[in-house]
Each structure stands twice: as C-alpha cells, then as structure tokens.
Amino acid sequence: xxxxxxxxxxxxxxxxxxxxxxxxxxxxxxxxxxxxxxxxxxxxxxxxxxxxxxxxxxxxxxxxxxxxxxxxxxxxxxxxxxxxxxxxxxxxxxxxxxxxxxxxxxxxxxxxxxxxxxxxxxxxxxxxxxxxxxxxxxxxxxxxxxxxxxxxxxxxxxxxxxxxxxxxxxxxxxxxxxxxxxxxxxxxxxxxxxxxxxxxxxxxxxxxxxxxxxxxxxxxxxxxxxxxxxxxxxxxxxxxxxxxxxxxxxxxxxxxxxxxxxxxxxxxxxxxxxxxxxxxxxxxxxxxxxxxxxxxxxxxxxxxxxxxxxxxxxxxxxxxxxxxxxxxxxxxxxxxxxxxxxxxxxxxxxxxxxxxxxxxxxxxxxxxxxxxxxxxxxxxxxxxxxxxxxxxxx
Amino acid sequence: xxxxxxxxxxxxxxxxxxxxxxxxxxxxxxxxxxxxxxxxxxxxxxxxxxxxxxxxxxxxxxxxxxxxxxxxxxxxxxxxxxxxxxxxxxxxxxxxxxxxxxxxxxxxxxxxxxxxxxxxxxxxxxxxxxxxxxxxxxxxxxxxxxxxxxxxxxxxxxxxxxxxxxxxxxxxxxxxxxxxxxxxxxxxxxxxxxxxxxxxxxxxxxxxxxxxxxxxxxxxxxxxxxxxxxxxxxxxxxxxxxxxxxxxxxxxxxxxxxxxxxxxxxxxxxxxxxxxxxxxxxxxxxxxxxxxxxxxxxxxxxxxxxxxxxxxxxxxxxxxxxxxxxxxxxxxxxxxxxxxxxxxxxxxxxxxxxxxxxxxxxxxxxxxxxxxxxxxxxxxxxxxxxxxxxxxxx
Numbered sequence: 001x002x003x004x005x006x007x008x009x010x011x012x013x014x015x016x017x018x019x020x021x022x023x024x025x026x027x028x029x030x031x032x033x034x035x036x037x038x039x040x041x042x043x044x045x046x047x048x049x050x051x052x053x054x055x056x057x058x059x060x061x062x063x064x065x066x067x068x069x070x071x072x073x074x075x076x077x078x079x080x081x082x083x084x085x086x087x088x089x090x091x092x093x094x095x096x097x098x099x100x101x102x103x104x105x106x107x108x109x110x111x112x113x114x115x116x117x118x119x120x121x122x123x124x125x126x127x128x129x130x131x132x133x134x135x136x137x138x139x140x141x142x143x144x145x146x147x148x149x150x151x152x153x154x155x156x157x158x159x160x161x162x163x164x165x166x167x168x169x170x171x172x173x174x175x176x177x178x179x180x181x182x183x184x185x186x187x188x189x190x191x192x193x194x195x196x197x198x199x200x201x202x203x204x205x206x207x208x209x210x211x212x213x214x215x216x217x218x219x220x221x222x223x224x225x226x227x228x229x230x231x232x233x234x235x236x237x238x239x240x241x242x243x244x245x246x247x248x249x250x251x252x253x254x255x256x257x258x259x260x261x262x263x264x265x266x267x268x269x270x271x272x273x274x275x276x277x278x279x280x281x282x283x284x285x286x287x288x289x290x291x292x293x294x295x296x297x298x299x300x301x302x303x304x305x306x307x308x309x310x311x312x313x314x315x316x317x318x319x320x321x322x323x324x325x326x327x328x329x330x331x332x333x334x335x336x337x338x339x340x341x342x343x344x345x346x347x348x349x350x351x352x353x354x355x356x357x358x359x360x361x362x363x364x365x366x367x368x369x370x371x372x373x374x375x376x377x378x379x380x381x382x383x384x385x386x387x388x389x390x391x392x393x394x
Numbered sequence: 395x396x397x398x399x400x401x402x403x404x405x406x407x408x409x410x411x412x413x414x415x416x417x418x419x420x421x422x423x424x425x426x427x428x429x430x431x432x433x434x435x436x437x438x439x440x441x442x443x444x445x446x447x448x449x450x451x452x453x454x455x456x457x458x459x460x461x462x463x464x465x466x467x468x469x470x471x472x473x474x475x476x477x478x479x480x481x482x483x484x485x486x487x488x489x490x491x492x493x494x495x496x497x498x499x500x501x502x503x504x505x506x507x508x509x510x511x512x513x514x515x516x517x518x519x520x521x522x523x524x525x526x527x528x529x530x531x532x533x534x535x536x537x538x539x540x541x542x543x544x545x546x547x548x549x550x551x552x553x554x555x556x557x558x559x560x561x562x563x564x565x566x567x568x569x570x571x572x573x574x575x576x577x578x579x580x581x582x583x584x585x586x587x588x589x590x591x592x593x594x595x596x597x598x599x600x601x602x603x604x605x606x607x608x609x610x611x612x613x614x615x616x617x618x619x620x621x622x623x624x625x626x627x628x629x630x631x632x633x634x635x636x637x638x639x640x641x642x643x644x645x646x647x648x649x650x651x652x653x654x655x656x657x658x659x660x661x662x663x664x665x666x667x668x669x670x671x672x673x674x675x676x677x678x679x680x681x682x683x684x685x686x687x688x689x690x691x692x693x694x695x696x697x698x699x700x701x702x703x704x705x706x707x708x709x710x711x712x713x714x715x716x717x718x719x720x721x722x723x724x725x726x727x728x729x730x731x732x733x734x735x736x737x738x739x740x741x742x743x744x745x746x747x748x749x750x751x752x753x754x755x756x757x758x759x760x761x762x763x764x765x766x767x768x769x770x771x772x773x774x775x776x777x778x779x780x781x782x783x784x785x786x787x788x
Binding site: 001002003004005006007008009010041042043044045046050051054055058059063064066067068069070103104106107108109110111114115116117118132135136138139207246247248249250251263266267268269270271272273274276277278279280281282283284285286287 | 395396397398399400401402403404435436437438439440444445448449452453457458460461462463464497498500501502503504505508509510511512526529530532533601640641642643644645657660661662663664665666667668670671672673674675676677678679680681
C-alpha cells in the first residue's frame, strides 16, 4: 500500500473538517442556527437552460451516440463551439484543436501540470491559494513555491516573483477571480507579469507557462477579467463550468492550450497523454453537450452580488477589515487576533463557521464563503457583531 | 514540457488508428461496405430506465443538490444501495464505507493502482490484456510484468505465475470476462490463484492484492463469473457501468475495497488519497444517482449473444480457430499467418477491420469486437470466407 496516499486520504482538508463539524452542530441545535460559511458550493440553481438541455438531449437524441465514448479530447462539435466562443468573447485565436474537454477544474489542473512538468520542476503559486494546488503539483512530481501577494488586495508581488523564478520553474498558476480573496488581477499587473516571464524564459532558455485556473471567470461584479492568452503566449487556460453553471458535482470543464504557445501542438499532445495516463478516458459525454448548449451562460449571480454587498458593507461598518471582492463568492477578512485558527475557534461560540487562512498559504485571515442564502447572512450579522465586540472589550 | 506525456499523447493506440482508418475508408466507399470490428463501444442502447431516471431526476429533483458536489467517495445513499446489492447478489460482506464512486473503469484502475503501489513495485498482468493497463501501471510508478495464459482459452498459467511473483509484486489485475478473449476464469482457477497468492504473501511478508477489473461482469452467456472477494481477502473490485448500461461516455463506476482486506480502512483511505491526488473530486453526480437506480440492470445483451453465435459458428465452420467467448463482446481468432499484423493488413483488402493481438501482449491472434449490428456480421461473412480461402490456396 502507498502510505503517502493513505495519509492524504485520511487527512481531511480543513474545509472538509469544518463541514463535518457543521453537520454535527446542525443536528444538535438546528440547521438554521448554524452560520456555515465554509464551503464553496454554489447556492444558486443551474440556469434553466442546463436542465432543459439535459432533458431534450436524453429525450430526442440517439442514446448510443449520446452516452457513447467521445474522442479523448472531447466531441468535435463541442470543442468547435467552445473555440468559437473564445474567439468572439475574448478575441483570442482559438480552434477546436486547442480544446481538451475535462472532468472539471481539478482534472484540468492535474492534466495540465502533468503535461508541462518534469520531475523536480517548480510551480509558483500565488498565496493565498486554493490548498489542493499543493496536492496537484505533487502529483506531477513537481514542487510548489509559494509567493505571497502584497497590499490590501494581495496584488502580485513582482519583485518577490522575480526572485522566486528559477531555472526549475515550469509554470505559475494564476487564479483570478481568486479563491479565497475575491480579487481580480488587473491588466496592468498581467502585463508586468508577462514581461517578467518573457525575460526569465529568455534568461533560462525555456518556456515558462501560465496556467490560468478560471472557474470564477463569469462571477464578477462590475470588473473585467483580462484574458491571459491575450497578454502572454505560453498560456494554458483551465476552465470549469462548476461555478458559472452551478453544477460542480457534474465534473465538466476544459483545457485551452493557446495556439500562440511555443510548440502548441506538442503541448496539446502532452495534455492528451497526461489525461490518458491519469485515467480520464473522456469528459462525461452528456455534460459535454450541455456545456456546448450553455457555454457563456451563468446562473443568476445577482444573488451573490446582493450577498457580497450586505456582508462586505456590514462587516466593514462594524470595524472588520476585508478585501473588497471583485469576483468569485468569497470574502477574505482579517482575523481579529494574530492566530486565525484561534479566531475561528472563538467564532464557533457564535455558531459562525469560518475557514482560517493558514490552509491557503497566508496567515491572519479567514475566508467567508457567501454562496449561501441571503437570509443566513442577514441573521448572522449580530453574531459577527458580538464576536467583534468581544475583541473590543479585551 | 513532459516529453513522455507528449509521446503518449501522440502515439495513438492501435485500436484508435484502425478507427481513424475506418472513418476515412467509410467516406471513400460508403459506411455499409466497411466491416469495422475494432471498437469496444456498446452498440445496444442504454436500458430505458437509464434515460427515464435522468429525466425524472432532473425534472423532479432539487437542482442545487442534484448537480452539487457529493462527498469525495460519492453520495452516501448511492454507496449504500450498491453495497446492499453486492451483499445480495454475491453474498459478499460490503457496506457503504467500502464503496468509492469513480469516473469509470480507467479511473477505478488508476486510483486503485496508485493506492496500492509504491515506486518500483511490480503489477502482474495476464496476457492477453487491455493495452492501457501498461499506461495505468506506469502512472503509479510501477512496472508491468506480463504472464501469458495457456491452452485454447488462455487460462491462468499457475506455474508461470508462481515464477513471476516476487517480493516486488504489489498486485495482479484479473479481467474476467476478458477483453480481448471473452474467456471467464473458473472458480477452480480463482481458488488455485488465491492459494498461490496467500502462500506468496506469507513468503514475502506482504499483502499482494487482486485488482478485479470487471466492466464485463454482466455480459455473460450462460456462465457464472466467480466474485473474487469471496475467494481472496485482499481484493479490490474495479467496476464500471459503461458496458452493462451502455453509457461508456458518461464515466461512472466504483471501487469496492473488500472489508476482508488486511487494513481495509487504510486501503480505502489510500484510494481516497489517490483519487484526490489525480484530480477526481467526485464522480459525476447525476450519473451517481442513475447508477443507484439502475445498478444490476443491463442493456438487452441477447443481441450480443446472437452476434456471438453467428460469428463464432460461422467462422469456426469456415475453418478459423477461435476462443469460444463466455462473456464480453469480443471474439479472439487465430491469425492465419504467424504475423497478426500482416494478417490484419490482408483482411483490409476485404474491408475487414480487425485488431492484431500484439497490442494485447500476445502474438498470432486478432480481436473482433462483435458489438455491432447483426446485419454487419451477416454481410461480413463472405469477406471472412474469401480471406480464409486466400490462405487455403497459398
């Protein structure tokens, strides 16, 4: 048996642990009395078009073709439609040959990382970051190098990045809109990063890839999210429909290998090889067709925006400091004591379940997932106030 | 970039190459004139219950819950139902805690192999075998050791197995009913193998696992398929609904870690860890519920049986030698010349597309997938006759 896999399987993620605590607590005191802000599970139903597409595909389609294997990279009509949308939405060059359908964002990442990394390579992660990145980087036999963001919004720290990039750097993962901060990286910052990566690629005579992890692309509140292939050639976009279409359990997404990558067709082949090696035969065939029908649509994200406004405005008014989220559905709030874990424990007294930032590779913050009912946020505010007051008094 | 992944992605499987040739040839001379026996893609539609379940789940269910994340091992109700079916169908001890839902057979295998193997371990494969096994074993940083079957049916060669098992052996993959031979391993053979593995485990003071790859379990023609956990404790069953329910594109299956395994809960944890590491967040959620509704059902496999009888009887009557298939939908036929590749090339003259056995780790045979229309088989018989006659004349 593989002991490393065993301990990975036994070590629940911090988020999962809070989730389990939440279930126990809800059983004790009633679900409505627990304010569980731990999980990034979309609370808004999928757009009607998703379920309509499923029913019509199943009712009208040829069952053998619909549920049969697609080619490993995905159904050609699906890939063609997605490429056309990339062209028209972002003005980026794209064709079906650049699109590889996946079982969601995690699969997009494990496949992309295995395609670009060799043993001992380094992958730069911008802290705070989604904790599973470390697991995925290790699966590619590579090593994570964390670089923390700077300023109130955890913006790119270009001078720290310059120091972190080495001859071993294979890739840097960009996640904008960001989990856990909700920040969106500006076009200026992307331009500066692209310039740095070009310079470093030249210095080390190798391609350094940007892996753009974009499950939150459509979840934004009045800002533009720069499309990275338009700024940097060696870009691989990892997309998932989980959040935009509210179907995270269905495992559907894609990898877009920008045709501007050096040796794009070789990289695409490496993506196909990595997918084959990891056991992804093809992405779920029915959901591929649903993605084709619904690409570019979103669930009704105005509800997330309402939640965001209520939570951000109320908490900052109370005296909390938080990153003002421009996208995704997370609020990143400064802990009221140095140790975010201790702060989260204290919050539990008020039935507030928050995620300490340590697991995201940054200290002194908590993540609040506001993909919950508006009413839950409303009813939680007095608890947040009481928690704040407890620290005021001390 | 990872060159190994690139070359894996560029090297199409032999079967895929024939499939591409088939498409070109069909465009040239008309689809009805090409007898493509290359792909193991079910030709019978999914049972009506599958599509009914999809429509009713989508129409009546709570969309957020239906399409939301399940726990990593799968929805508890789904796992409970499957465990109950294992108990009642096979009399094996099983509970929900032993079931891990997967994205189909390939995922079941990559996850199981990564869970049980350490770097440099050996995995025994019984030739002829499904060629992707080599890719999956390599992904687990292990090494394949092929042991060819004996006799007309490629039965287990116990003395060769005894020699092949070493202190490095982590597992042996059993695939019964077999792709490509259609053979089913008898209870007596499983008993003898279990005895050998127990002896060797004792000798080397380690657990040697049987990984039972069983996507064809329900596709049988009048024979019983022994349920391996009833014969050998350290068994991990890899199941897929692809063939039984005719939905190979939907990627749904499960891993059953027999509770009789030594340290079963540790192995189950290793399975969870491996799934997490490879990027399988959870199996597709809608299809998990479909599996719950339809577990144990099959598509109308009497059609495969009709095909099997027609093909086997006709070919053996002409003079061909073949393994009489007891399950799956493949006929394994002796090549009429030593080099099966040359034989397949010659068959192309008659528009017969067969897969040479070399890619399955055995020489001198061809695989004929009879999951095609009955009429295709009927019309192909004169081509098989002409091919046979060509060798007779020489």
